[in-house]
Amino acid sequence: MARIGFVGLGNMGGPMARNLVKAGHRVAVFDIVPALAARCVEAGAIAAASAAEAARGAEMVFTMLPAGQHARAAWLGEGGMAAASAADAVLVDCSTIDVTTAREVAAGCGRPFLDAPVSGGVMGAEAATLTFMVGGPADAFAQVEPVLKQMGRAAIHCGDAGAGQAAKACNNMILAATMIVTCEAFVLAEKLGLSHQALFEVASKSSGQSWSLTTYCPVPGPVPGSPANRDYVPGFSAALMLKDLGLAAEAAAASGAATPMGAKALELYRRFVESGGAGKDFSGIIAMLRAGTS
Numbered sequence: 001m002a003r004i005g006f007v008g009l010g011n012m013g014g015p016m017a018r019n020l021v022k023a024g025h026r027v028a029v030f031d032i033v034p035a036l037a038a039r040c041v042e043a044g045a046i047a048a049a050s051a052a053e054a055a056r057g058a059e060m061v062f063t064m065l066p067a068g069q070h071a072r073a074a075w076l077g078e079g080g081m082a083a084a085s086a087a088d089a090v091l092v093d094c095s096t097i098d099v100t101t102a103r104e105v106a107a108g109c110g111r112p113f114l115d116a117p118v119s120g121g122v123m124g125a126e127a128a129t130l131t132f133m134v135g136g137p138a139d140a141f142a143q144v145e146p147v148l149k150q151m152g153r154a155a156i157h158c159g160d161a162g163a164g165q166a167a168k169a170c171n172n173m174i175l176a177a178t179m180i181v182t183c184e185a186f187v188l189a190e191k192l193g194l195s196h197q198a199l200f201e202v203a204s205k206s207s208g209q210s211w212s213l214t215t216y217c218p219v220p221g222p223v224p225g226s227p228a229n230r231d232y233v234p235g236f237s238a239a240l241m242l243k244d245l246g247l248a249a250e251a252a253a254a255s256g257a258a259t260p261m262g263a264k265a266l267e268l269y270r271r272f273v274e275s276g277g278a279g280k281d282f283s284g285i286i287a288m289l290r291a292g293t294s
Helices: 014-021 034-042 051-055 066-074 099-109 121-127 140-146 165-193 197-204 239-253 260-277 281-291
Strands: 002-007 028-032 060-063 091-095 113-115 131-135 150-161
Touching: 002 014, 002 051, 002 140, 002 239, 014 028, 014 060, 014 121, 014 131, 028 034, 028 051, 060 140, 066 091, 066 099, 066 197, 091 099, 091 140, 099 113, 099 165, 113 165, 121 131, 131 165, 140 150, 140 260, 150 165, 165 197, 165 239, 165 260, 165 281, 239 260, 239 281
Parallel strands: 002 028, 002 060, 060 091, 091 113, 131 150
Antiparallel strands: 113 131
């Protein structure tokens, strides 16, 4: 059993922290929204009065926060988590943030620090089937890997500081573009009189196969667990996908990479969010495509 601190207990962080409790760890939790911390305490976690208190005395400290500025403030700013943590504690940020901020926080913590964003959405967080993309020291990763795998099914060491965030940006750019073209294919099938199930059966067993199709199918029916069967309740919201595409676009601009498909996906998700889709699952963009407003 490890002593773990966990700060940021929203749709992703809450289930992750509760899975650590289920695994038998002593988990001290904090969130600026007391009700979120209370849910974890009900599951067996220990309430901390502040982010610094959650970090104090822990062998491993995790954050899952909305954006880079929140991560920087929590670790290096008034949150005081890095300074409060033990000198040999491993610090792990599971937030999805920009590569530059991840590297700045890693350099400023004075402790072993890992950037470890995740893929799998709320369903993955609840089911402990997340994939962790990790950047930072290999020895720190080896120490934390068994704990990561109690919250997910895979933890991949991608390289030095910032490499986890780089992998997340690239992965989600692929995911966004793939989901869009999957939605377009179903809309085209509807126009051609081809049933959703028929397209699914063909594409899932041939060259059109993808995660967006077989796990997260954007129409109701073929994949019962996909958000399409719940009126596109996320899941992974379109607003978060837009954020991730923005991070990918920033990274592309900074590195001089040409990403025209990524740029088009960013444009389409911005339109979807601005038209009221922010709170829908990102697969809900099919409604905008079906309406011909792309």
